[in-house]
Amino acid sequence: MRKILTLLLLLGSLFMPGLAQAQTTEPPVIRNEAIVDYPQSVRFQLEVDPAFNVVDAVLNYDVTQTACLDVSTQVPVDVAGSLIDWEWPMVRSGNPPPGAELWWEWTLTDDQGNTTTTPRQTLTFSDDRFDWQTVQEGNVTLHWYAGDEVGPLLLDAAVSGLALLEEDMGIELQEPVELYIYGRTEDMRDAVLYIQDWAGGVAFAEYNTILIGVVPSQAEGWGRDTVRHELAHLVVGQYGRSCVGGHRPTWLEEGLAMYAEGEPSEQVLSDLERSQENNDFAALRSLNGPFPAHGDAAGSAYSQSYSVIQFLQDEYGIKKLQDLLLLIAGGTGTDAALEQVYGFNVDGLESEWRVWRGLPARTYPPTPTPLAVEMIPTVVPFAGPQDYPTPLPIAEKGVEETAVPQPGNSICALGLIPLFALAFIAQKSQRTKI
Ligand SMILES: [Zn+2]
Incomplete structure (x- = not known):
């Protein structure tokens, strides 16, 4: 190999x-x-x-x-x-x-x-293990080798995802991106050292490159959603790139990526419905940091983040979201940036969002709890370049032909996102030590 x-x-x-x-x-x-x-x-x-x-x-x-x-x-x-x-x-x-x-x-x-x-x-x-084909449109180049229809289909997903980001968010792709679509997850993982064993896709933000393992039978569902999701991470990452340590909270990062997938999936809608009925949405502040990687709690965190972005977009419009991203990129903390743009902090945003959804008010501690250092997981020592690994569709672990990907399952490894800069610094320091 x-x-x-x-x-x-x-x-x-x-x-x-x-x-x-x-x-x-x-x-x-x-x-x-x-x-x-x-x-x-x-x-x-x-x-x-x-x-x-x-x-x-x-x-x-x-x-x-x-x-x-x-x-x-x-x-x-x-x-x-x-x-x-x-x-x-x-x-x-x-x-x-x-x-x-x-x-x-x-x-x-x-x-x-x-x-x-x-x-x-x-x-x-x-x-060179594979005989790659390439399709390209605008700033997006996509390489694939399995399933004749997969390349054009996923290129279309990428281009329409970019159009949505541009129209709804006013955020454009700034630099060309390359997508490598492997026909099996194992093939994709063999191209990346230290990738998590549950990862189905990974975005290399510094290289503007995305690798995803997509079994041809899953291209239309999970593949399409995941391409748009990962592409959104790169586009938002380019737009909000920070060289002064600014970190987007996870609910903002993932909410934007979910939004870029297009119409909410059945899974997102049912997550929202269930949490609405049970009145058990997470405190938004708790979603500043890493999400759970698996399970219902993970799905709910993504769906809630999607809803918060939908609220900000519907009620306050594009310009303020852009301002928020740029302020955070400039090093302003999340609470201060929200205050400056919208006049409320994370708790205030949650309150407004709950009113918007028709939920009962929640009480908040008088002093917002800062994200404690010990809540951030340790960066793996090798700190590889992958920033946004995405888990497999559950079905891929089973029989491929009958696979039914879970619609809302294009989930990233959230724990890594706030650590992007740390990982980057660690990587550079590793390299200069060589
Ligand atoms: Zn993501």
Whole structure:
């Protein structure tokens, strides 16, 4: 399975004379390549003419991504002979998704103290286990290999989801996105290190890339909803990107993604009906942080979040939602941002929403309880790049052909969302340690 996928590039690249600090005989590069064993590792190899006596070599590489702080990795590599070799084990940093672009260059010093840098080279990570087909519309490119109708169908879901976000929320896709639709969940998981064993899809926000495992028989239902849901996370993430630590509360993040799925599913409607009858909606403040990942409580949290977004949209309109997202992105806390835009905090929002739904008033503690640090789960130490894993439709665990995906089950791993920045920082620090 871990076959060598992409291996390249450029033989015999000559050094750029202009970059040399002191001119010397330009060392002919016999071979300069990166051998990818995706998603496990990349082995960089540089072979220089033995006549050029390299005493010091530094490898500089990075994967192109959207990030607030993107620092390339510089690695001093031991030199023994004319073959210089170093392996990047992605097991330590998490792997980039297919489609991500790697660049690298070598800086060499010879025994006379002359330094020169090889021209920057690039390669694109790919998952060559499958014979991918591609469809594209506007800024959305979708790759798939199983079921002829799956690609066009899910591309249509993506494009219509984007249109809904734009029309109803005034939020547009800012950067192109790539979707990789695997024909089986297992195939998708094998492309991602450290993915949760219940995940059916994952969004790599920094790469604007989404991976989802969609059995062709589930494309129309679960696949369509999940594409729109995950795409909404990326679009809202682009719109509300924060480099100052602003975190959207989970009810806002997930409510917007649910809203982008389109008309509420039967599951959402029945969740809302049940909670309305039992008067057992969660305190909205408790939905600032992670949701339960499974079970009725998880479903209810999503459905309630959807309803809150529907309320804000219907009663206050697009502009205020945009203002809220941008204020939070600018580092304003959720309560303060709500106060500034709507004149109420999270508890006040819940009160208004309950009136809107015809629910009896609830009492609130006089002082809002801040989200305690201990309520945030620990980030997994490897802190891979996946931000929004989505569980499988329950049916996929059973017989595929008779599968009936649960309509409201396009659920993300909510625990990870508020930790996005932490995960990002951890990832970068891991990488720079390499
Ligand atoms: Zn989600």
